[in-house]
Amino acid sequence: MHVNLTNQVALVTGAAHRVGKAIALELARRGAHIMLHYYHSDADTVRETLQAIKSFGVKAFQVQADIGTVEGVETIFSAVRESFGQLDILVNSASIFQRRSLLEVTPEEWQQTMNINLFGPFLCTQQAAKLMREVPEDDPDEPSTQLKRAGGVIINICDKGSIDPWPDYAHHGISKAGLLALTKVSAASLGPDIRVYAIIPGPVLKPEEYNEERWAKSGARVPLKRTGTAEDVARAVAFLASEDYITGAVLNVDGGDSVV
Numbered sequence: 663m664h665v666n667l668t669n670q671v672a673l674v675t676g677a678a679h680r681v682g683k684a685i686a687l688e689l690a691r692r693g694a695h696i697m698l699h700y701y702h703s704d705a706d707t708v709r710e711t712l713q714a715i716k717s718f719g720v721k722a723f724q725v726q727a728d729i730g731t732v733e734g735v736e737t738i739f740s741a742v743r744e745s746f747g748q749l750d751i752l753v754n755s756a757s758i759f760q761r762r763s764l765l766e767v768t769p770e771e772w773q774q775t776m777n778i779n780l781f782g783p784f785l786c787t788q789q790a791a792k793l794m795r796e797v798p799e800d801d802p803d804e805p806s807t808q809l810k811r812a813g814g815v816i817i818n819i820c821d822k823g824s825i826d827p828w829p830d831y832a833h834h835g836i837s838k839a840g841l842l843a844l845t846k847v848s849a850a851s852l853g854p855d856i857r858v859y860a861i862i863p864g865p866v867l868k869p870e871e872y873n874e875e876r877w878a879k880s881g882a883r884v885p886l887k888r889t890g891t892a893e894d895v896a897r898a899v900a901f902l903a904s905e906d907y908i909t910g911a912v913l914n915v916d917g918g919d920s921v922v
Contacts, residue, residue: 665904668693671746672903673738675729675786676756678703678711680867681819681892685753686715688896689903694751695721697742701728701756721746729756730777735785739793751903752790754783754841755819764832772833779837780844787816787848787858794856813855815903818845819895820862820912825920842912849910857909859902864916866890885918 672689676682678700686696696715700708708724715722725741728734742749758778760771794814822828823835824842842860849858865880866889872880881889898915902908914920 665692665900667751667900667903670694670750670903671697671742671748672751672753673697673699673742673749673786673790674753674755675699675738675782676701677753678708681863681895682753682755683711683714684892684896685755685819685899686711687718688893688900689751689753690715690718690720690722692900693718693720694903695746696723697738697745698722698724699729699738699756700724700726701734729782729786730774732785735782735789738786739789742793748796749790749793750814752786752794752814752816753819753899754786754817756782757819759831759834761831762833763829767833775833775837776840779834780840783818783841784844787844790814790816791852791856814857816848816852816856816858817899817902818842818858818860820845820860822862822864822919824860824862845912846910853909857902857906859909860912861895861898861902862912862914862916862920863895864890864914864919866892866895866915881917883919883922884916885922888917890915890917 672694674682674686677686677698686698690696698712712722712724723745725738727737758775795812797812818841820838820842823831823838828835845858845860852858868877895915898913
């Protein structure tokens with residue numbers, strides 16, 4: 663699959679590690695400049711990820727902010743404007759994942775999860791749409807290989823909780839179901855110049871509490887009989903970022919988990 667994102671600008675939230683990092687690296691490999699957002703990741707992790715992104719010859723900057731607040735999202739988009747002056751791709755990957763049954767969830771945990779998993783992506787969608795619709799000025803020092811035009815792509819990283827009840831992760835699943843709804847409403851609202859998608863990964867990252875045997879069983883139960891990787895999700899993001907006659911799509915990157 664040949665995907666060229668040269669000189670596009672991508673903001674990836676939660677990009678210092680795990681799936682967000684894989685997405686940022688894949689977009690950079692395809693030629694996109696990267697704004698790396700993080701909040702709690704340690705300095706060494708952020709520095710290493712930023713260096714890995716820059717190794718592809720693209721520009722990359724970091725911004726630390728609480729994405730679950732209005733002020734935090736304003737900080738993120740101020741950094742994008744200051745560093746690049748444009749935005750072509752937004753990937754809402756930042757997430758909090760708490761294991762709680764419905765009756766165990768405290769009001770504080772509910773609010774924190776909704777803020778990070780749903781309110782933040784909502785705010786980022788609003789801010790991204792405004793910035794994407796501004797036609798950037800050409801940089802004489804770095805001519806683009808393609809005609810710049812208003813518009814862009816928003817990709818939301820959902821999960822199993824978006825489509826199936828997940829009693830062990832009650833408030834998390836509800837927040838991700840909301841993110842899927844946000845995806846569809848955004849796709850219907852922001853065309854024709856902005857396309858919006860959701861990706862639902864399956865078993866692509868081994869949970870910390872899983873041993874190798876239990877992780878292998880997670881792969882054995884899906885039709886493709888194996889687990890995936892964060893890079894599988896990242897390639898799906900790059901594909902959707904490059905296709906201009908798809909919007910509102912929900913792509914399962916799960917080895918077929920959604921059909922069994």
